[in-house]
Amino acid sequence: MNAPLPSSGAPAVPFSVLGLAPVVPVVVVEDAADAVPLARALVAGGLPAIEVTLRTPAAPDAIRAIAAEVPGAVVGAGTVLTPEQVTDAVAAGARFLVSPGCTDALLTAMRAAGVPFLPGVSTASEVMALLERGVRDMKFFPARAAGGTAYLKSLAGPLPQARFCPTGGIGPETAPEYLALPNVGCVGGSWMLPEDAVAARDWARVERLAREAAAL
Numbered sequence: 006m007n008a009p010l011p012s013s014g015a016p017a018v019p020f021s022v023l024g025l026a027p028v029v030p031v032v033v034v035e036d037a038a039d040a041v042p043l044a045r046a047l048v049a050g051g052l053p054a055i056e057v058t059l060r061t062p063a064a065p066d067a068i069r070a071i072a073a074e075v076p077g078a079v080v081g082a083g084t085v086l087t088p089e090q091v092t093d094a095v096a097a098g099a100r101f102l103v104s105p106g107c108t109d110a111l112l113t114a115m116r117a118a119g120v121p122f123l124p125g126v127s128t129a130s131e132v133m134a135l136l137e138r139g140v141r142d143m144k145f146f147p148a149r150a151a152g153g154t155a156y157l158k159s160l161a162g163p164l165p166q167a168r169f170c171p172t173g174g175i176g177p178e179t180a181p182e183y184l185a186l187p188n189v190g191c192v193g194g195s196w197m198l199p200e201d202a203v204a205a206r207d208w209a210r211v212e213r214l215a216r217e218a219a220a221l
C-alpha cells in the first residue's frame with residue numbers, strides 16, 4: 006500500500022519514494038532560476054515528487070528554492086554518488102535521495118540521513134546485497150539498457166520482496182508496461198522535460214506533458 010503523500014516540511018513518518026507518484030520526473034537544472042517555475046509546472050500537472058539530479062552546479066540552489074517556494078512539491082536529490090553529497094543534499098532540503106548505483110559508504114550515509122532513499126541496482130547480486138542489508142526499495146538503472154520489463158519480470162520470481170523505480174530510457178509509450186509489473190512502484194524519467202521546452206521556458210508545455218504522465 007502506498008504511504009500517504011507527506012505535506013510540507015519533513016515527514017514525521019518515513020515514507021516510501023515508490024508511493025509518492027507513479028512517475029518521478031528526473032530534472033537536470035542548468036539555471037537555478039528555472040527551478041521554481043519548472044517545479045510549479047510539474048506539481049500543477051500532477052507530479053509532486055521531483056528528483057533534481059546533482060549533475061549541475063545549480064542543483065543545490067534548485068533544491069533549496071523548490072523546497073522553500075513550491076507548495077505540494079516533494080523535492081529529492083538524484084545522482085547522489087558520495088556521502089558528502091548526501092549531507093549537502095539533505096541540508097539543501099532534499100526529502101529523498103536517489104543514486105544510480107550503490108557502494109557501502111554511500112548506503113551507510115543514506116541510511117544515516119533520515120530520509121527515504123533509492124539506491125541503484127541493475128543485477129540480481131546487487132538486489133541481494135541490498136536485501137541483505139534490509140533495503141527493499143531500489144532504483145533499477147539504466148532500466149531500458151539493463152533489460153527493461155523482461156529483466157524486472159525475471160527478478161520478481163526469485164526476489165519478489167524487492168521493489169523498483171525503473172529509470173533510464175523510459176518514455177510515455179513504455180512507462181505503462183513497467184507500471185503494470187508487481188515489483189514496480191513508480192518509474193523515473195525526463196521525458197516531460199524536453200530540452201527545447203526548458204530552454205524556451207515553455208512551462209505550459211512541461212505542465213501538459215506532466216499531466217499526461219500523471220494519467221498513465
Ligand SMILES: O=C(O)C(=O)C[C@H](O)[C@H](O)COP(=O)(O)O
Pocket residue numbers: 031058060083084085103104105146172173174175193194195196
Ligand atoms: O542522474 C542519474 O542519477 C541517473 O540515474 C540518470 C537518470 O535516471 C536518467 O537521466 C533519466 O533517464 P532518462 O529518462 O532516460 O533521461
